[in-house]
Amino acid sequence: MLFSFVIPTYNRAxxxxxxxxxxxxxxxxALTSEIVIVDDGSTDDTETLLQxxxxxxxxxxxxxxxxxxxxxxxxxxILNAKHEYVVLLDSDxxxxxxxxxxxxxxxxxxxxxxxxxxxxxxxxxxxxYDPAFWGIKSYTDMLVNPVGEYLPVCKTQLMQKNLLxxxxxxxxxxxxxxxxxxxxxxxxxxPLVLVxxxxxxxxxxxxxxxxxxxQMSEGYALYLKEFGADLKRLNYMLYLKINFKMICYxxxxxxxxxxxxx
Numbered sequence: 001m002l003f004s005f006v007i008p009t010y011n012r013a014x015x016x017x018x019x020x021x022x023x024x025x026x027x028x029x030a031l032t033s034e035i036v037i038v039d040d041g042s043t044d045d046t047e048t049l050l051q052x053x054x055x056x057x058x059x060x061x062x063x064x065x066x067x068x069x070x071x072x073x074x075x076x077x078i079l080n081a082k083h084e085y086v087v088l089l090d091s092d093x094x095x096x097x098x099x100x101x102x103x104x105x106x107x108x109x110x111x112x113x114x115x116x117x118x119x120x121x122x123x124x125x126x127x128x129y130d131p132a133f134w135g136i137k138s139y140t141d142m143l144v145n146p147v148g149e150y151l152p153v154c155k156t157q158l159m160q161k162n163l164l165x166x167x168x169x170x171x172x173x174x175x176x177x178x179x180x181x182x183x184x185x186x187x188x189x190x191p192l193v194l195v196x197x198x199x200x201x202x203x204x205x206x207x208x209x210x211x212x213x214x215q216m217s218e219g220y221a222l223y224l225k226e227f228g229a230d231l232k233r234l235n236y237m238l239y240l241k242i243n244f245k246m247i248c249y250x251x252x253x254x255x256x257x258x259x260x261x262x
Contacts, residue, residue, distance in 0.1 A: 002084050002107060003033040003100075004156060006077030008070055009091035010039075013046040015196065016091040020053060023089075026100035033100065035059035038077045041067035071164040071171075078159050086159045088152045092196045094122065099192040103153065106188060112136075113158055113183040114175065116150035118191035123198070127191060134189045139179035142172075143227060144235040151193045158183065170219040176227055213252035220246035 005023055009016040016037065023029055035053075039046055041064045053059045062076055078086050085107060089095065099117075106115060119128045129148030152171070164174050179185050220242055224231075232239040 001032055001034065001082075002104060003087050003153075004077075004081035004083040004085070005033055005035045005087045005089050006038065006074060006081060007035065007089050007091050008038045008040055008073030008077060009042065009046060010067060010070075010073070011042045011044045011046065012091045013042070013044050013049045016046065017049055019089060019091050019093055019095075020050075020059060022094040023100070024058060026095065026098070029100055032104055034081075034083055036077045036080055037061045038073040039063045040070070040073040041065065069166060071166045075163045078156070078163060081156045081160075084156055086154050086156050088154075089193070090195075093119075093151075094194040094196070096192045096194060102190060103192060107153070110186065112186040113155050114178060114185045115153040116175075116185070116187045117153065117193065118188065119149050119151060119193040119195045120191040122194040122196045128195060129191070131189045134187045136184065136186050137179070139176065140230075140234060142176055142179050142185070143231055144238065146238075147187070149195065150187070154178075165219075165222065170223065173219075173223055173226065213249045213256060217246055217249035217253050220249060 007016065007019055020035060020037070023033065023035055026033075035058065037050060037059055039050075039061060047061070047063070050059070050061055054061055060080070062080060064073065064076065074088060087103075103115075103117065106117075116129075118131060120126060121128060127148075129150055130145075133145055133147040152175070158178065162174055162178055164171055175185070224239075224242060224246065228239065228242075231242070
């Protein structure tokens with residue numbers, strides 16, 4: 001089979017059920033896919049609500065004993081994926097009607113290493129990506145073109161060798177690292193996911209910089225360490241912008257650390 005849908009969740013019982021149903025409602029989903037849910041230490045009734053799916057053999061549930069963060073939850077799912085491609089779907093997102101059929105055809109016809117499919121906002125269908133940025137893209141293309149939010153689909157073996165860094169919101173470091181070593185990466189034009197952007201605890205969205213200044217500053221620092229020299233050469237203004245953001249988050253981090261000590 002082709003796809004392992006990896007869905008991390010934390011205290012999103014009702015919304016993760018909705019995400020699961022968006023896959024189960026796809027025509028003949030069981031012929032191509034499995035669903036792996038990683039419960040990242042939820043304290044609500046997530047496990048109880050998932051029992052109906054477990055009893056019907058519609059998914060596998062893996063539990064973390066405590067909350068480890070979204071990257072760790074995704075990595076657990078990736079390491080337990082059994083099929084050829086991992087699809088990283090957030091617990092509060094929905095797979096578009098007939099999205100699986102479209103994705104299946106796209107992968108079978110091309111066998112890319114990584115595919116990025118478009119997303120749109122659930123409440124108003126606004127696109128969250130640039131459909132003009134499409135086709136096979138190089139490391140340079142990806143580095144100098146911040147192009148929005150996508151659904152990542154990656155060969156499982158490749159993903160298992162390049163696990164996500166434990167930095168909220170910095171999956172781009174993983175994808176850029178793959179592109180830098182020559183992986184075949186394709187950006188598609190179709191939106192396959194509806195994104196529920198309501199609620200500040202959405203698992204795929206960084207919380208406010210004030211609450212996560214440490215993670216944000218560490219993420220920017222790592223990004224610049226690995227790609228800064230190339231970015232400085234290719235897009236100096238973007239390089240300066242990222243440095244400025246890193247300094248701002250570092251100052252916020254210093255402020256909140258001092259405040260917590262008092």
